[in-house]
Amino acid sequence: MPAAVPRSLQVINGVEAMRTAIRDVQRGGETVGFVPTMGALHEGHLSLIDAAAAECDRVAASIFVNPTQFGPNEDFTKYPRPLERDLDLLRERGCEFVFVPEAAEMYPAGYGTSIDVGAVAVPWEGAARPGHFSGVATVVLKLFECVPADRAYFGRKDYQQTLVVKRMAADLNLPVDVRVCAIIRDADGLALSSRNVYLSPDERRRALSLSQSLRLAEELISGGERDALMVRERMLAHLAAAGDVNVEYVAIVRDETVDEVATISGPITIAVAAKVGTTRLIDNLRIG
Amino acid sequence: MPAAVPRSLQVINGVEAMRTAIRDVQRGGETVGFVPTMGALHEGHLSLIDAAAAECDRVAASIFVNPTQFGPNEDFTKYPRPLERDLDLLRERGCEFVFVPEAAEMYPAGYGTSIDVGAVAVPWEGAARPGHFSGVATVVLKLFECVPADRAYFGRKDYQQTLVVKRMAADLNLPVDVRVCAIIRDADGLALSSRNVYLSPDERRRALSLSQSLRLAEELISGGERDALMVRERMLAHLAAAGDVNVEYVAIVRDETVDEVATISGPITIAVAAKVGTTRLIDNLRIG
Numbered sequence: 001m002p003a004a005v006p007r008s009l010q011v012i013n014g015v016e017a018m019r020t021a022i023r024d025v026q027r028g029g030e031t032v033g034f035v036p037t038m039g040a041l042h043e044g045h046l047s048l049i050d051a052a053a054a055e056c057d058r059v060a061a062s063i064f065v066n067p068t069q070f071g072p073n074e075d076f077t078k079y080p081r082p083l084e085r086d087l088d089l090l091r092e093r094g095c096e097f098v099f100v101p102e103a104a105e106m107y108p109a110g111y112g113t114s115i116d117v118g119a120v121a122v123p124w125e126g127a128a129r130p131g132h133f134s135g136v137a138t139v140v141l142k143l144f145e146c147v148p149a150d151r152a153y154f155g156r157k158d159y160q161q162t163l164v165v166k167r168m169a170a171d172l173n174l175p176v177d178v179r180v181c182a183i184i185r186d187a188d189g190l191a192l193s194s195r196n197v198y199l200s201p202d203e204r205r206r207a208l209s210l211s212q213s214l215r216l217a218e219e220l221i222s223g224g225e226r227d228a229l230m231v232r233e234r235m236l237a238h239l240a241a242a243g244d245v246n247v248e249y250v251a252i253v254r255d256e257t258v259d260e261v262a263t264i265s266g267p268i269t270i271a272v273a274a275k276v277g278t279t280r281l282i283d284n285l286r287i288g
Numbered sequence: 289m290p291a292a293v294p295r296s297l298q299v300i301n302g303v304e305a306m307r308t309a310i311r312d313v314q315r316g317g318e319t320v321g322f323v324p325t326m327g328a329l330h331e332g333h334l335s336l337i338d339a340a341a342a343e344c345d346r347v348a349a350s351i352f353v354n355p356t357q358f359g360p361n362e363d364f365t366k367y368p369r370p371l372e373r374d375l376d377l378l379r380e381r382g383c384e385f386v387f388v389p390e391a392a393e394m395y396p397a398g399y400g401t402s403i404d405v406g407a408v409a410v411p412w413e414g415a416a417r418p419g420h421f422s423g424v425a426t427v428v429l430k431l432f433e434c435v436p437a438d439r440a441y442f443g444r445k446d447y448q449q450t451l452v453v454k455r456m457a458a459d460l461n462l463p464v465d466v467r468v469c470a471i472i473r474d475a476d477g478l479a480l481s482s483r484n485v486y487l488s489p490d491e492r493r494r495a496l497s498l499s500q501s502l503r504l505a506e507e508l509i510s511g512g513e514r515d516a517l518m519v520r521e522r523m524l525a526h527l528a529a530a531g532d533v534n535v536e537y538v539a540i541v542r543d544e545t546v547d548e549v550a551t552i553s554g555p556i557t558i559a560v561a562a563k564v565g566t567t568r569l570i571d572n573l574r575i576g
Contacts, residue, residue, distance in 0.1 A: 114404050115403050116403075172401055172430055173433040
């Protein structure tokens with residue numbers, strides 16, 4: 001069989017069937033890369049599928065809009081669920097297994113367990129979205145148990161989430177290698193997000209101020225600025241100038257941590273969150 | 289090689305070495321039974337080794353006095369640690385792998401993750417020992433990840449702990465079959481516990497009131513008593529008569545739950561906890 005012919009995509013709903021499929025592949029001496037998603041796939045997700053395909057023999061994904069990581073006033077109900085399109089995209093990119101569990105199997109009656117990863121989950125997204133990271137950590141662990149892959153792939157757009165997942169994997173001795181891949185952006189700089197579909201054309205234009213403010217910071221720092229407060233002020237001014245962009249936080253931290261820095265030296269990450277209209281957006285940039 | 293010749297016991301300290309040893313056995317098509325312990329082994333633990341040996345091809349254990357399940361005023365420091373004796377006992381009973389991790393590997397600097405299993409962890413031991421069940425659930429999950437066995441064995445003496453572990457395993461889709469084995473008692477009825485070594489001869493005599501009160505309850509119920517309050521009163525009177533037995537709780541619940549019953553019908557478990565001198569003891573009995 002020529003290598004270019006794509007293998008077919010198996011859609012698996014049950015936990016045991018999913019686990020068995022992965023174990024069978026591994027028993028044959030092949031490695032599996034896993035990309036957990038909430039569906040509504042875009043090139044960000046698909047770049048993770050590509051990364052998994054490049055590093056592993058076989059690729060698995062999951063599509064599950066996890067209710068426990070949404071707050072009561074968040075967009076769980078309206079979150080986009082274009083399943084058939086998602087399956088087509090996964091198939092085209094060479095994904096061979098996709099786990100699509102039912103909420104009733106993931107959280108049956110009597111369900112009671114949650115995971116807290118401590119300090120990395122406390123600020124920013126953790127503060128703005130109570131319970132969010134506990135929901136994320138718990139469902140990611142569950143998915144890792146259902147899809148016991150060798151490597152798992154996460155996008156760096158959710159910077160704090162990558163810290164949460166890496167903290168959990170290290171702390172709980174999980175036998176999976178957590179890989180973090182670069183943010184994928186539209187040509188105008190907007191970080192890809194399943195939530196971008198909520199934006200009106202005018203909101204989308206204003207939303208560009210997030211990535212622009214990060215590029216501005218990069219320019220300031222490459223020009224010699226070392227005062228984090230000063231960089232932050234300039235970013236906030238840029239975001240304010242966009243009009244009707246409600247900033248939740250701009251954080252300048254030592255890279256791979258949530259520790260804010262006063263003086264910029266060594267690799268940092270700048271993370272920003274803002275509401276544009278009713279749509280909450282996040283973005284970040286590693287510098288140095 | 290005759291079957292009666294015991295295999296040797298491998299003492300493994302590192303997480304990766306431990307996981308590899310178990311995976312190698314499973315890749316060869318054999319099953320592994322796992323008995324997590326805090327050491328100070330007695331016939332209760334060894335009966336779990338026997339159960340694992342009866343149901344699985346190979347047996348693994350762990351010895352780790354887990355600091356996070358002890359409260360600040362509990363007996364972590366003085367908890368007995370007779371390691372060489374424990375290893376001899378495991379070897380004699382046919383255990384082939386024992387995981388003896390360092391606390392510094394289990395809880396390195398920056399460690400932050402904990403697991404909460406919800407309602408089953410709230411009353412009795414959960415109320416008396418804040419943080420205890422979170423510490424238990426978390427270390428048990430970590431041990432399951434380090435020793436990825438097919439089945440894991442727990443003693444029913446820690447009744448609520450068995451509910452906590454089963455709840456966690458079900459909720460987190462853990463690929464391990466949690467098995468619960470009967471309480472082992474001394475000839476006089478005292479449930480075996482590593483903490484029994486703390487008891488003076490006089491305390492030990494008074495400690496018998498726990499198992500006696502459970503037998504009394506069994507007699508009352510087999511004689512037709514259906515009123516849980518009445519059974520509880522008679523148990524408390526028996527415990528009071530022993531002198532200097534400080535009861536923490538006597539709970540009569542629907543078996544396999546922490547739901548207290550008013551009228552006894554169908555299988556129940558009665559759980560009791562009391563301090564005798566400075567030693568905290570627990571016991572329980574399934575009835576019906």
